[in-house]
Amino acid sequence: MTRADELFKQNIQNILDNGVMSENARPRYKNGETANSKYVTGSFAEYDLANGDFPITTLRPIAIKSAIKELLWIYQDQSNDLDVLENKYGVKYWRDWAIDDGTIGQRYGATVRKHNIIGNLLEGLAKNPWNRRNIINLWQYDDLAETAGLMPCAFQSMYDVRRVGDEIYLDATLIQRSNDMLVAHHINAMQYVALQMMLAKHFGWKVGKFFYFINNLHIYDNQFEQANELLSREGTDEKPILKLDVPDGTNFFDIKPEDFVMENYHPVKPQLKFDLAI
Ligand SMILES: Nc1nc(=O)c2c([nH]1)NC[C@@H]1CN(c3ccc(C(=O)N[C@@H](CCC(=O)O)C(=O)O)cc3)CN21
Numbered sequence: 001m002t003r004a005d006e007l008f009k010q011n012i013q014n015i016l017d018n019g020v021m022s023e024n025a026r027p028r029y030k031n032g033e034t035a036n037s038k039y040v041t042g043s044f045a046e047y048d049l050a051n052g053d054f055p056i057t058t059l060r061p062i063a064i065k066s067a068i069k070e071l072l073w074i075y076q077d078q079s080n081d082l083d084v085l086e087n088k089y090g091v092k093y094w095r096d097w098a099i100d101d102g103t104i105g106q107r108y109g110a111t112v113r114k115h116n117i118i119g120n121l122l123e124g125l126a127k128n129p130w131n132r133r134n135i136i137n138l139w140q141y142d143d144l145a146e147t148a149g150l151m152p153c154a155f156q157s158m159y160d161v162r163r164v165g166d167e168i169y170l171d172a173t174l175i176q177r178s179n180d181m182l183v184a185h186h187i188n189a190m191q192y193v194a195l196q197m198m199l200a201k202h203f204g205w206k207v208g209k210f211f212y213f214i215n216n217l218h219i220y221d222n223q224f225e226q227a228n229e230l231l232s233r234e235g236t237d238e239k240p241i242l243k244l245d246v247p248d249g250t251n252f253f254d255i256k257p258e259d260f261v262m263e264n265y266h267p268v269k270p271q272l273k274f275d276l277a278i
């Protein structure tokens, strides 16, 4: 099993054994019932990407390409429009969170565009890679107040460079306030590693370490069967690795979904089904 699989199983076991139940949680299942969850607070993991760690589980198939496309929709298209996500990229899984105008509200890509977050980030790293102010923060109170819509979950990331010998490594931290662990833990982690890889390529650097902090890590009360099924599975010993197959210095905005290649990824089947909390 990979380190990501071991961490995943530890997290599942920890939530089942030591977690507490939410009371009166916000989301609803499709049948209208309140979606409460069992959760722990303050989860942290560190992945040494430069040494072959990668934050993907092999205990079930993860929608890797969809996760990357969603990321490009947010940070390249800088869009909140579900038509773009669905028609340009073929990713359908956000539809249940549409607001009246067919967007997900003034959130994510719309926030990135409004505050020129990628422009500012690239400029800061270009001017002085050793500046310690490389922050993406999607939690903009004025944006959140502007429209309805789900609040961003993976809302902040930070970037720092480190020289080792001749190479410069880019390290990243992702901070997430809330995580539906069985559904989106690895989607969120690997999509932010993909973003780290895009930033590194843009400057001709290598990816170094990825730090992942989650404040509320939960398993919904309709997912305990899937949680136990995952605990009973043994992942593969091969180490999956995501590669970004473009030359060093490729512009951030020129990277395409097909430039990402996932190797050694043979997840355990069958796929699990989830009735999502909306
Ligand atoms: N409760 C909840 N969990 C989430 O993970 C989540 C939300 N809400 N709301 C907003 C977005 C939407 N996200 C989603 C929604 C659905 C899938 C999903 O259906 N995943 C399937 C396969 C998807 C596919 O193959 O395209 C899975 O098995 O993981 C994943 C992420 C992540 N986010």
Ligand SMILES: O=c1ccn([C@H]2C[C@H](O)[C@@H](COP(=O)(O)O)O2)c(=O)[nH]1
Binding pocket: 026, 027, 150, 151, 153, 154, 178, 179, 180, 181, 184, 185, 188, 277
């Ligand atoms: O990228 C994402 C987006 C959403 N989620 C999950 C985390 C929660 O289960 C819900 C959001 O509900 P809140 O009541 O707003 O916390 O969506 C995720 O894990 N990753």
